[in-house]
Amino acid sequence: MADDSSATMTYREAVDRIPDRELPEFWIGSREALAAQLDSLERGRVEEVTTSPGGRPIRLVTYGDRPERDQEANFNSAVAGKRPAAYANRDERETPVVFFIGPVHGHEVEGLTGLCNLLSIVETGRDLRGTEQPTIRELADQCRLVVLPCGNPDGLDRFEPESLHGMALADLEFWGQGTWADDRSIGYPDAKQRHPMTGDDVGFLGCYFDDAGVNPMHDEFFDPMGPEAPAILDVARREAPDLTVSLHSHGYPPGLIRPKYVPLEVQADARAIHREYNARLDDLEIPQIYASEVASESGSPPPYFNLVSAAYHVSGTIGLLHESAHGLSDGYTGEITHEEILDAQLALYEVMLRHATDDSGP
Numbered sequence: 112m113a114d115d116s117s118a119t120m121t122y123r124e125a126v127d128r129i130p131d132r133e134l135p136e137f138w139i140g141s142r143e144a145l146a147a148q149l150d151s152l153e154r155g156r157v158e159e160v161t162t163s164p165g166g167r168p169i170r171l172v173t174y175g176d177r178p179e180r181d182q183e184a185n186f187n188s189a190v191a192g193k194r195p196a197a198y199a200n201r202d203e204r205e206t207p208v209v210f211f212i213g214p215v216h217g218h219e220v221e222g223l224t225g226l227c228n229l230l231s232i233v234e235t236g237r238d239l240r241g242t243e244q245p246t247i248r249e250l251a252d253q254c255r256l257v258v259l260p261c262g263n264p265d266g267l268d269r270f271e272p273e274s275l276h277g278m279a280l281a282d283l284e285f286w287g288q289g290t291w292a293d294d295r296s297i298g299y300p301d302a303k304q305r306h307p308m309t310g311d312d313v314g315f316l317g318c319y320f321d322d323a324g325v326n327p328m329h330d331e332f333f334d335p336m337g338p339e340a341p342a343i344l345d346v347a348r349r350e351a352p353d354l355t356v357s358l359h360s361h362g363y364p365p366g367l368i369r370p371k372y373v374p375l376e377v378q379a380d381a382r383a384i385h386r387e388y389n390a391r392l393d394d395l396e397i398p399q400i401y402a403s404e405v406a407s408e409s410g411s412p413p414p415y416f417n418l419v420s421a422a423y424h425v426s427g428t429i430g431l432l433h434e435s436a437h438g439l440s441d442g443y444t445g446e447i448t449h450e451e452i453l454d455a456q457l458a459l460y461e462v463m464l465r466h467a468t469d470d471s472g473p
């Protein structure tokens with residue numbers, strides 16, 4: 112345990128610690144870079160789904176026609192009626208639907224970079240490095256693709272380093288979870304023990320939060336505090352995705368976290384995807400984490416419900432929670448480059464798209 116006196120950082124110190132470096136061209140770590148990418152789209156349909164508390168737009172990009180669907184009931188009623196198809200008849204529809212939720216934590220820009228590269232691949236066949244990606248493009252063209260590149264533009268705007276690669280755990284704590292007014296880092300898990308993160312004793316508001324102090328991953332889903340999570344769940348409800356991923360980052364190797372409070376069969380699907388993903392990471396010689404065993408919910412404190420759990424409960428989607436590596440200098444990842452961070456994102460998308468297309472059709 113660090114003692115409190117060593118765990119302080121002022122805003123000025125935090126800014127001074129940002130390395131003087133040039134980030135790769137393919138890296139998307141700011142709202143300006145995201146906006147430029149969205150402005151360049153020719154095939155994708157862009158719509159604004161909501162506005163953040165800080166007045167920033169949250170945009171959705173879709174490709175492919177939305178499959179026809181006779182919705183007679185909402186998901187939970189359809190399930191209670193023993194006919195989930197009354198909500199969405201996934202067995203009958205020919206086009207699988209895959210929903211990519213970009214970072215709802217502003218500093219976790221690895222997923223933002225990944226999704227902007229995915230958009231580039233769907234538009235041009237090439238990622239933002241200029242590398243041809245025919246497999247991903249072909250798979251994507253067989254799906255309806257629903258991409259919300261940034262789920263928390265307020266948090267993203269507060270994130271000045273644009274990448275935590277090569278920086279330390281202390282920097283992740285400052286930019287991610289923020290500080291108290293006396294400059295002590297809040298850190299994990301304390302950053303979740305107050306929600307919304309407001310009050311006179313809050314110093315720098317971490318990029319976890321929107322401008323109203325709400326962490327969309329843990330909104331009050333039945334009585335929302337912020338606009339981001341409800342907008343994301345609206346998209347899930349209307350699209351009925353086969354597969355959904357919420358993209359995050361941490362100080363460990365990349366991998367999927369077990370979805371909580373969903374049926375064991377959904378967990379098993381998520382685990383199968385994780386194993387396929389790990390095989391791809393093996394090929395790429397990128398470190399990885401073990402795929403969690405399927406489990407029922409128990410323990411003290413109990414497992415937590417979050418945005419991924421909620422996405423299942425409004426749409427029946429297989430929900431994945433992906434954590435990228437930040438590439439911290441003192442994390443537990445081992446060496447990982449910006450290039451490899453992007454490679455891992457693209458490997459995940461490929462595995463997901465393949466899973467969705469394999470499962471579809473009669």
Ligand SMILES: [Zn+2]
Nearest residue numbers: 216219359360
């Ligand atoms: Zn996160």
